[in-house]
Amino acid sequence: MSFYSYIGRRTLGLLPKLLLASGVVFVLVQLTPGDPVTTLAPPRAGPDELAAIRAKWRLDEPVYIQYLAWMGNLLQGDLGVSVATRNPVTEMIAVRAPISLRFSLLALAISYGVAIPFGIIGALKQHTKWDYMSMGFVLLAVSFPSFWFAIILILIFSIQLQWVSAVGYGTIGLLVLPAVALGLRGSAIETRVMRSSMIETLNEKFITASRAHGLPERSVILKHAVRNALIPIITLLGLRFGYILASGLVIEIVFNRPGVGHLLVDSIFKRDYPVVRAILMILVTTIMLGNFLADILYGLVDPRIRYD
Amino acid sequence: MSERTTSIDWEGLADEWEDEVEQIGSAGSRLQRLTYFVRDLAKHRLSVVGAGLLMFVAVIAVFAPQIAPYSPTEVNPTAIRAGPSVAHPFGTDSLGRDIFSRVIFGSRIALQIAVTSMGIAFVIGSVLGALAGYYGGKVDSVVQTAIDTTWAFPAIIMGLALASILEPNLTTVLAAIALVFWGVFARLVRGEVLSLRELEFIKASEAIGLSDTKIIFRHLIPNAIVPAFVVVTLQMGNAIAVAASLSFLGLGVQPPTASWGIMLSAGRQYITTAWWISVFPGLAIVIVIMSFNFLGEGLRDTIDPKLENNR
Numbered sequence: 001m002s003f004y005s006y007i008g009r010r011t012l013g014l015l016p017k018l019l020l021a022s023g024v025v026f027v028l029v030q031l032t033p034g035d036p037v038t039t040l041a042p043p044r045a046g047p048d049e050l051a052a053i054r055a056k057w058r059l060d061e062p063v064y065i066q067y068l069a070w071m072g073n074l075l076q077g078d079l080g081v082s083v084a085t086r087n088p089v090t091e092m093i094a095v096r097a098p099i100s101l102r103f104s105l106l107a108l109a110i111s112y113g114v115a116i117p118f119g120i121i122g123a124l125k126q127h128t129k130w131d132y133m134s135m136g137f138v139l140l141a142v143s144f145p146s147f148w149f150a151i152i153l154i155l156i157f158s159i160q161l162q163w164v165s166a167v168g169y170g171t172i173g174l175l176v177l178p179a180v181a182l183g184l185r186g187s188a189i190e191t192r193v194m195r196s197s198m199i200e201t202l203n204e205k206f207i208t209a210s211r212a213h214g215l216p217e218r219s220v221i222l223k224h225a226v227r228n229a230l231i232p233i234i235t236l237l238g239l240r241f242g243y244i245l246a247s248g249l250v251i252e253i254v255f256n257r258p259g260v261g262h263l264l265v266d267s268i269f270k271r272d273y274p275v276v277r278a279i280l281m282i283l284v285t286t287i288m289l290g291n292f293l294a295d296i297l298y299g300l301v302d303p304r305i306r307y308d
Numbered sequence: 309m310s311e312r313t314t315s316i317d318w319e320g321l322a323d324e325w326e327d328e329v330e331q332i333g334s335a336g337s338r339l340q341r342l343t344y345f346v347r348d349l350a351k352h353r354l355s356v357v358g359a360g361l362l363m364f365v366a367v368i369a370v371f372a373p374q375i376a377p378y379s380p381t382e383v384n385p386t387a388i389r390a391g392p393s394v395a396h397p398f399g400t401d402s403l404g405r406d407i408f409s410r411v412i413f414g415s416r417i418a419l420q421i422a423v424t425s426m427g428i429a430f431v432i433g434s435v436l437g438a439l440a441g442y443y444g445g446k447v448d449s450v451v452q453t454a455i456d457t458t459w460a461f462p463a464i465i466m467g468l469a470l471a472s473i474l475e476p477n478l479t480t481v482l483a484a485i486a487l488v489f490w491g492v493f494a495r496l497v498r499g500e501v502l503s504l505r506e507l508e509f510i511k512a513s514e515a516i517g518l519s520d521t522k523i524i525f526r527h528l529i530p531n532a533i534v535p536a537f538v539v540v541t542l543q544m545g546n547a548i549a550v551a552a553s554l555s556f557l558g559l560g561v562q563p564p565t566a567s568w569g570i571m572l573s574a575g576r577q578y579i580t581t582a583w584w585i586s587v588f589p590g591l592a593i594v595i596v597i598m599s600f601n602f603l604g605e606g607l608r609d610t611i612d613p614k615l616e617n618n619r
Contacts, residue, residue, distance in 0.1 A: 020457045028469045139354075139605065143598035145549045147556060148572055148590045155579055239459075246462030250553050254576075265557065268472040280469065284460040291459060 110183025119194025142188035238290030355606020433493025441501030458491030545600035
C-alpha cells in the first residue's frame with residue numbers, strides 16, 4: 001500500500017470518530033440542567049421576552065436541528081457567541097490558548113527530556129542498580145498527583161529555599177515548577193517505552209554488525225542504537241501531548257493561570273454552554289489529530305504498519 | 309416396519325468434548341498454574357512491597373472505625389489547626405477535626421473508587437472487546453470507533469463534564485472514570501481474542517457446535533483477560549489520581565466526607581502555616597498509587613514482560 005493511500009484510509013477513519021465525539025460533546029452539554037434562557041434573559045423578563053430570546057438563540061428548535069446548526073457553524077470555523085459575555089467564543093479561546101499551549105509544550109519537553117536519558121540508561125545498564133534507580137524514580141514520579149506535586153515543589157523551591165519567585169502566573173516559579181511536576185509524572189510511560197525500545201534495538205543484528213565492524217561503542221550507541229530506538233517514543237508524541245494538555249488544565253485552575261482550563265471550569269459553573277461545547281470539541285479534536293499524526297508518523301517510519 | 313432411529317446423545321457428547329477441549333486450552337490444572345504464578349510473583353520484590361502495602365491499606369479501610377481515635381467528622385473548636393502531637397498524630401484541620409482519623413477513613417473512599425471504577429471498566433471493556441474480536445466486521449468497526457473516541461476524552465475532562473450535568477458525587481466520579489477507561493481493556497482483550505480465535509481449542513469449540521455465548525464467555529474471555537489484569541492494577545492508581553484531582557476541584561466526592569482529595573484542597577491555603585493538613589493526605593495518596601504501580605509492575609513482569617502499558 002502506498003503511503004498516500006495509507007494516509008487516505010486513516011483520514012477516512014478519523015471522520016466517524018470526530019462525528020461520534022462531536023455527538024458526545026453536544027449531548028453532554030445538552031443534558032446540563034438549567035435552562036440557558038435564564039442566563040440570557042434580563043431578570044424578571046416576561047414570557048414574550050423569553051420566547052423571543054429562545055427564538056434568537058435557536059433554543060426553541062428540536063435538538064437535532066440545534067446539533068446540525070452547531071456542526072454547520074463549527075465547520076465554518078464559527079464557534080458561536082458566549083451567553084455570559086456575548087463575546088465570540090473563538091476570540092475568548094484565542095486569547096487564552098497560548099497560555100495553555102506554552103505550559104503544555106514546556107511540560108511535554110520536560111517529560112521527554114527526562115524520559116529519553118533515563119530510558120537509555122535503563123537499557124544500557126539493564127538489571128543493575130542504575131536501571132532500578134531510574135525505574136524507581138519513574139514509579140515514584142507517576143505516583144504523585146501532579147497538582148499536589150506542583151504545590152510541594154513551590155513550597156520547597158519558592159517559599160522555603162526562595163530560589164524562584166512564585167508571584168504572578170508568568171513567573172518562572174509558577175510556570176516552570178508546575179510544568180516540572182506535570183512533566184515528571186508524564187515521563188513514566190515514556191521512560192518505559194524508551195527503555196524497552198532501546199533494549200530491543202540493542203539486540204538487533206545491525207548493532208552486532210556495527211560492533212563487528214569495529215565501530216567505537218560510543219558511536220554504536222549514539223549513532224545507531226539511540227536513533228532507531230527513538231522512533232516509538234516520537235510516534236507517541238501526539239498521544240502524550242493530548243494527555244499533558246488535559247492534565248495541564250487542572251494545574252491551571254490550581255495555580256490560577258488564566259488559560260483555557262480556567263475558562264472551561266468557569267464556563268461550566270456559569271452554564272455558558274457555547275463556550276463549554278467549543279472547548280471540549282477543540283480539546284477532543286486536538287487529541288484525535290495528535291493520535292492521527294502519530295499513526296501517520298508510524299506509517300512513515302515503519303511501512304509494515306500500513307498493512308495492519 | 310418402524311424406521312430405525314439411532315439416537316445420538318448430542319448434548320452429552322458435546323459436554324464430553326467440551327471438557328476435552330477445555331483441557332487442551334488450559335495446559336496444566338488451574339491450581340498448579342496459580343501456584344507457579346504466585347511463586348514467580350513473590351520473587352519480584354517490588355510487587356511484594358506493593359501487595360503488602362495494599363493489604364495493609366485494605367485492613368485499615370475495613371477496620372477504620374476501630375482504628376481511628378476520633379470520628380472523621382468530629383469538630384473540636386479548641387484544637388483548630390493544631391500541629392502533630394500525641395493526641396493528634398497528624399494534627400488537626402481548620403475545624404479541629406483529627407487528620408489521622410480522616411486519613412484512615414479516606415482509605416475507604418480511595419479503595420472504593422479504585423476497585424469499583426476499574427471493575428466496571430474492566431467488565432464493559434472485556435465483553436465489548438471480546439465481541440469485537442470474535443465477530444469482527446461491523447461489530448468490530450463500531451466498537452473500535454467507540455474505543456478510539458474514548459481515547460480523545462481524558463478522564464479528568466469527562467469528570468468535569470459529568471459533574472456539570474449531574475450533582476458531583478461519588479457516582480459521577482466512578483462513571484466518568486469507567487466511561488473513559490473501558491476502552492483500554494476493550495482494546496487489550498480484542499487483541500487477545502483475535503489471536504486466540506486462531507487456536508485449535510477455539511476452532512474445536514466451534515466445530516462441536518458450542519454456542520457463541522459459551523465460546524465467548526467460557527473460553528475466550530477467561531483466556532484473554534490475563535494481560536488486562538496487569539493494566540487494571542496499574543490503572544487503579546490512575547483512577548485514584550483522577551478522583552483526587554476532581555475532589556480537589558470540588559467536583560468529586562463532597563464534604564464533609566473524609567476524602568484525601570478534599571483534604572488536600574482544604575489544606576492548600578495553609579500550606580505555609582499548617583503543612584500537616586495537606587501533606588499527610590497527600591502522602592497517603594502517593595503511597596496507595598505507588599503500591600498499585602509496584603504490584604502492577606510485578607504482575608507485568610511475571611505474566612508477560614513484553615506487555616506495554618498504554619495511556
